[in-house]
Amino acid sequence: MPISPSRPALRPRPGFTLVELILAMTILAFVGVMFVSALTYSATSWIAAAExxxxxxxxxxxxTRLFVELQELRGMDPALRAGNDADNLFFLDTDGQPLALRRVGSTIVLGGRVLLDGVATGGSMLTYHRADGSAWNPTSGALRDLYEIRIRVALASQYLNAERAFTTTVNPLFTGAARAPRLQ
Known part of the structure; x- marks a missing residue:
């Protein structure tokens, strides 16, 4: 029988097998995806909160600015009163000077200066009421019958594609309307 050269016995070599490397890379990729997802969610939440x-x-x-200006309302500008509506109010300020409050597109302008931009379009910005809660006509109603002006401003969120509405009620001091609490 011929003698064959002896082979050295196979010993495990130090290092990792291909299966171990693939498994480690898969786990590392999963952890990386989870980290990026958490980071994205955190950044999105921070941006939404800041906005x-x-x-x-x-x-x-x-x-606050509209409340102060409209609380001191002294009268309606007779030359422009016909233009008063749910988005425009032409009135006289504390000095008797004409002042215009207007919504132009997505901007609210007070006295020729931009007060607020990014306003959502649609809906009434101003509603006018008598002391009994009925509607008051800003184009022809007697100023003494104006009890309150309700202001609603909805701001459009650019990042969240939503609106955030703000409302307040102003009781003009110098209209001559009775100043008593209204029972509901």
């Missing part, structure tokens, strides 16, 4: 805060600040500031 919400900005909208709230803009809305509150605009409503």
């Amino acid at each position: 919400s805060v900005e909208l709230a600040q803009k809305g509150r500031l605009a409503l």
Whole structure:
């Protein structure tokens, strides 16, 4: 019988097998995908919160300014009164000077200056009421019958594709309307 050269016995070599490497890379890829997803969600939430805060600040500031101006309303501008409606109000300020509050597209303009931009279009910005809750006509109603002006401003969120609405009610001080609480 011929003698064959002896082969050295197979010993495990140090290192990783192909299966172990593929398994480790799969686990690492899964962890990476989870990390990127969490990071994306966190960034989206932060941007949404920042935009919400900005909208709230803009809305509150605009409503506060409108509240102050309309509370001091002294009369209607007779030359422009026919243009008063749910989006426009031409009135006289505390000095008797004409002042215009207008919604032009997605912008609210007060006295020729931009007060607020990014306003959602549609819906009434201003509604006018008598003391009994019935509607008051801003084009022909007697100023002494104007009890309150309700202001509603909806700001469009650019990032979230939604609206955030802000409302307030103003009781003009100098219209001559009775100032008593209304029972409902």
